[in-house]
Amino acid sequence: xxxxxxxxxxxxxxxxxxxxxxxxxxxxxxxxxxxxxxxxxxxxxxxxxxxxxxxxxxxxxxxxxxxxxxxxxxxxxxxxxxxxxxxxxxxxxxxxxxxxxxxxxxxxxxxxxxxxxxxxxxxxxxxxxxxxxxxxxxxxxxxxxxxxxxxxxxxxxxxxxxxxxxxxxxxxxxxxxxxxxxxxxxxxxxxxxxxxxxxxxxxxxxxxxxxxxxxxxxxxxxxxxxxxxxxxxxxxxxxxxxxxxxxxxxxxxxxxxxxxxxxxxxxxxxxxxxxxxxxxxxxxxxxxxxxxxxxxxxxxxxxxxxxxxxxxxxxxxxxxxxxxxxxxxxxxxxxxxxxxxxxxxxxxxxxxxxxxxxxxxxxxxxxxxxxxxxxxxxxxx
Amino acid sequence: xxxxxxxxxxxxxxxxxxxxxxxxxxxxxxxxxxxxxxxxxxxxxxxxxxxxxxxxxxxxxxxxxxxxxxxxxxxxxxxxxxxxxxxxxxxxxxxxxxxxxxxxxxxxxxxxxxxxxxxxxxxxxxxxxxxxxxxxxxx
Ligand SMILES: [Zn+2]
Numbered sequence: 001x002x003x004x005x006x007x008x009x010x011x012x013x014x015x016x017x018x019x020x021x022x023x024x025x026x027x028x029x030x031x032x033x034x035x036x037x038x039x040x041x042x043x044x045x046x047x048x049x050x051x052x053x054x055x056x057x058x059x060x061x062x063x064x065x066x067x068x069x070x071x072x073x074x075x076x077x078x079x080x081x082x083x084x085x086x087x088x089x090x091x092x093x094x095x096x097x098x099x100x101x102x103x104x105x106x107x108x109x110x111x112x113x114x115x116x117x118x119x120x121x122x123x124x125x126x127x128x129x130x131x132x133x134x135x136x137x138x139x140x141x142x143x144x145x146x147x148x149x150x151x152x153x154x155x156x157x158x159x160x161x162x163x164x165x166x167x168x169x170x171x172x173x174x175x176x177x178x179x180x181x182x183x184x185x186x187x188x189x190x191x192x193x194x195x196x197x198x199x200x201x202x203x204x205x206x207x208x209x210x211x212x213x214x215x216x217x218x219x220x221x222x223x224x225x226x227x228x229x230x231x232x233x234x235x236x237x238x239x240x241x242x243x244x245x246x247x248x249x250x251x252x253x254x255x256x257x258x259x260x261x262x263x264x265x266x267x268x269x270x271x272x273x274x275x276x277x278x279x280x281x282x283x284x285x286x287x288x289x290x291x292x293x294x295x296x297x298x299x300x301x302x303x304x305x306x307x308x309x310x311x312x313x314x315x316x317x318x319x320x321x322x323x324x325x326x327x328x329x330x331x332x333x334x335x336x337x338x339x340x341x342x343x344x345x346x347x348x349x350x351x352x353x354x355x356x357x358x359x360x361x362x363x364x365x366x367x368x369x370x371x372x373x374x375x376x377x378x379x380x381x
Numbered sequence: 382x383x384x385x386x387x388x389x390x391x392x393x394x395x396x397x398x399x400x401x402x403x404x405x406x407x408x409x410x411x412x413x414x415x416x417x418x419x420x421x422x423x424x425x426x427x428x429x430x431x432x433x434x435x436x437x438x439x440x441x442x443x444x445x446x447x448x449x450x451x452x453x454x455x456x457x458x459x460x461x462x463x464x465x466x467x468x469x470x471x472x473x474x475x476x477x478x479x480x481x482x483x484x485x486x487x488x489x490x491x492x493x494x495x496x497x498x499x500x501x502x503x504x505x506x507x508x509x510x511x512x513x514x515x516x517x518x519x520x
Contacts, residue, residue: 130478
């Protein structure tokens, strides 16, 4: 995308978050969308582009009374919303539409109107060559690469547990976080083992919620009530729908391709970045994110976090909402990472990073299957 | 070995049928490109490296090493207790998911890069699943 040409002018999460048993999934999309439209001072008639994942754009557009000239139903897992931002930017610049609404809503815990999980079925390649071996969703599959990562890098189980500890410290500053009470490395390592070497406190939450964003051209952005958040660069990629077929287990190719593209578009250096969100479905994801985006050399992320660089007061605050481990995780968490980046750039985050000017929201989809990266700023470059 | 009646069994497609025909005969079959010699998995009737449709089915040695794994602790109807879900590196290059059988399902017994060999678990007349077990002293 053309750097600095697009801005986020509306951003909101669902009114409630966590356990929302009285709201269906489509209404979570709508609740977030209504909040984002109010945030931007817009009505459905002002929106002419719709992108979403989990539901199809047809359902969301009709439910909200929007007549789109552009839709995007890219659904490659939790980073779909980062990719929607990228596609929306291109669409607005091409004149296909002028105001894009991106929605996420997921009744991940209550499963109200959530429909069935659409796996590939037993005849898909994953169904034939992974399904018969006792896989039980992400806790038993997303976690498989990590023992190899440990062996190749010298990273330890204490490093892994420490990720959850540091993110809980951030969550302690966030009134909307699901879990806020401090925890220690021992607490994490003594918590219930889910899939060795991962304990329950190293696995994401399962909650209900949603979020929505509204994007327009940067030229129009100052006409809206909120401080514009400009898009500096974006990236996307996919690798394999089967975790067993990743090229390497100590690094994500999709992360690297997506991250490199976003940095290239933005034309910034790593030292320019004030704030970073790395989708943390499990505690090892920040290691891959920090290394594959180039903030740490291979194998150094565990020490980087242990040395409190990503913690409160550190030089690179990471996952300042508490992350998928402590804030919330409805299933497709990427939207919440983007929301926190927007709050940080607006200067209104509960754990606000002082004078932050550039933020990155980096997402994963499936189990290292896909990736999307968005670089945001409150400055016009 | 798992109670296979409680697992979601594979449904072969025309492009994978040869693989499942092979396991039924206790053979692990891969494919290799006639042009660039790339050996690959999972099955497809063309080479993912060079897109050639000229590929041959080859019999794998069955030798592998343990690449990575988790030991799933959540109750699964097909397993008696915690069980490893592993990814192994075949001698020919490709990796595949499997279970490690004839071994304690513990971190102490399951050491990365340990040598493994293929073995087979017949489910029914159509499906036999490939598994791996420690190669012991044979290598
Ligand atoms: Zn070839």
